[in-house]
Amino acid sequence: MTLSEGExxxxxxxxxxxxxxxxxxxxxxxxxxxxxxxxxxxxxxxxPALLAALVATAVFADGPHLSVGADTAGVxxxxxxxxxxxxxxxxxxxxxxxxxxxxxxx
Amino acid sequence: MGSEEFRxxxxxxxxxxxxxxxLSGSFGVLAVQTGFTPLQAIATSxxxxxxxxxxxxxxxxxxxxxxxxxLGSATLMHSRFLAMGIxxxxxxxxxxxxxxxxxxxxxxxxxALANRGDGTFNRELLIGTTLPQYASWxxxxxxxxxxxxxxxxxxxxxxxxxxxxxxxxxxxxxxxxPRARVVALAGAGISLALVPFAPAGIPVLAAGAAALxxxxxxxxxEGEKA
Numbered sequence: 001m002t003l004s005e006g007e008x009x010x011x012x013x014x015x016x017x018x019x020x021x022x023x024x025x026x027x028x029x030x031x032x033x034x035x036x037x038x039x040x041x042x043x044x045x046x047x048p049a050l051l052a053a054l055v056a057t058a059v060f061a062d063g064p065h066l067s068v069g070a071d072t073a074g075v076x077x078x079x080x081x082x083x084x085x086x087x088x089x090x091x092x093x094x095x096x097x098x099x100x101x102x103x104x105x106x
Numbered sequence: 107m108g109s110e111e112f113r114x115x116x117x118x119x120x121x122x123x124x125x126x127x128x129l130s131g132s133f134g135v136l137a138v139q140t141g142f143t144p145l146q147a148i149a150t151s152x153x154x155x156x157x158x159x160x161x162x163x164x165x166x167x168x169x170x171x172x173x174x175x176x177l178g179s180a181t182l183m184h185s186r187f188l189a190m191g192i193x194x195x196x197x198x199x200x201x202x203x204x205x206x207x208x209x210x211x212x213x214x215x216x217x218a219l220a221n222r223g224d225g226t227f228n229r230e231l232l233i234g235t236t237l238p239q240y241a242s243w244x245x246x247x248x249x250x251x252x253x254x255x256x257x258x259x260x261x262x263x264x265x266x267x268x269x270x271x272x273x274x275x276x277x278x279x280x281x282x283x284p285r286a287r288v289v290a291l292a293g294a295g296i297s298l299a300l301v302p303f304a305p306a307g308i309p310v311l312a313a314g315a316a317a318l319x320x321x322x323x324x325x326x327x328e329g330e331k332a
Contacts (some may be wrong), residue, residue, distance in 0.1 A: 001140050001141035001167050001168055001170070002167075002170055002172070003141070003167055003172070003173065005143065005146075007173060008141070008142055008143075008146050008167075009146065010173060011163065011167070011173045011176055011177065012146060012149055012150050012153065012154065014173065014177050015150070015153075015154045015156075015159060015160070015163060015177065015180055016153045016154055018159075018177065018180065018181050018184065019154050019155070019156045019159055019180075019184055019187075020210060022181075022184050022185065022187045022188050022191070023187050023191050023206075023209045023210050023212055024191070024206035024207075024209055024210070025188060025191060025192075026187075026188060026189075026190070026191025026192035026193070026194065026195050026209060027191050027194060027195045027198050027202075027205035027206050027208065027209035028202040028203070028205055028206035028209070029202070030191075030192045030195045041320035041321060042317045042318060042320045042321055043185075043186075043188060043189035043192075043317070043320075044189060044320060045285065045286060045289045045316070045317040045319060045320040046182075046185050046186050046189065046314060046317045047186040047189075047276075047280055047286075048277060048280040048281065048283075048286040048287075048289045048290040048293065048317075049289045049290065049292070049293035049313050049314055049315075049316040049317045050158075050182060050183055050185075050186065050293065050310060050313060050314055050317075051273050051276060051277040051280065051290070051293075052277060052289075052290035052291070052293040052294040052297075052313070053293040053294055053296065053297035053309065053310045053313030053314075053316075054158065054162075054183070054270070054273055054297075054310055055270045055273050055274050055277060055294070056293075056294035056297050056298050057297050057298070057301060057309055057310055058266075058269055058270040058273075059270050060298055060301075061298070061301045061309070063169075064301060064302050064303075065301075065302070066298060066301055066302070070264070071261075071264070071266055071267050071270070074264055074267040074271075075267055075270045075271055075274060078267065078271040078274060079274055079278075082271075082274060082275050082278055083278065087121060088121050088122065088125055088272075088275055089121050089124050089125055091271060091275070092125050092128070092267075092268055092271050092272070095264065095267045095268070095271045096263060096264035096265065096267060096268065097264065098264070099264030099266075099267045100262065100263050100264035103261065103262065103264070
């Protein structure tokens with residue numbers, strides 16, 4: 001990390017303003033009104049786009065390299081269990097055990 | 107309306123709170139290892155209380171990125187709350203300030219659970235579901251930030267898979283919409299294609315462009331919940 005302690009506080013402050021503001025805008029301003037359709041369609045699809053990218057990079061990216069590792073296997077097992085509607089806490093525990101075991105063996 | 111729904115929310119929030127405890131614990135550990143002071147790590151969880159934004163910002167700064175890049179990545183990660191807040195707005199009583207304050211209770215799992223499926227949200231259930239998740243998010247970060255040195259490398263325990271697993275669970279719920287599957291594939295593809303070339307954080311930022319597939323779509327049905 002290249003940030004100083006003061007810069008980290010600045011970042012935290014900025015994150016507080018951004019996250020609270022983002023949650024406040026809709027309830028405060030929109031009330032009962034609807035968004036223009038073109039805008040609503042894009043916003044509705046932001047979540048899957050970003051979540052998929054987040055999962056993909058967390059699982060496959062190792063710095064600037066793409067790689068398959070123990071975490072890839074752990075999340076793959078978790079995904080199968082989630083699709084089969086296993087409880088989230090169980091799924092997370094299994095994913096951790098699979099990943100940790102593969103790392104211990106490898 | 108009644109405290110019954112609030113209590114139901116508290117119960118429904120517990121499994122998410124349990125995962126959140128460990129997840130925020132790993133945030134505390136990673137934040138301190140990245141160079142945050144323990145107080146900074148705890149303050150982040152207490153005041154920001156947004157897992158994806160926190161991890162996104164942390165990933166950028168631990169990769170050597172600056173405040174602007176970290177804030178930009180966190181903002182895009184958090185942008186879904188704009189849409190979620192707009193959908194929730196008609197279900198909140200009172201004036202703009204009160205609605206804005208109650209809107210802070212929105213987090214992914216609570217928002218999904220409080221959705222009645224008819225375009226309205228159960229406000230008491232929403233707040234009830236969020237409370238245990240806030241408490242455990244805070245407590246987990248305290249433990250992680252203070253015990254981080256004892257724990258050593260969180261990857262040894264597979265803690266790093268909690269983050270993608272938690273978000274995979276939310277993503278799978280989104281994928282009930284066929285359009286979302288196309289967008290998710292495109293988003294994942296864009297991000298992975300950029301990983302070898304782009305600075306940290308940019309791949310996920312750029313994946314947001316996949317949502318442009320929704321340009322001109324009719325507004326999503328608010329009651330649309332499989």
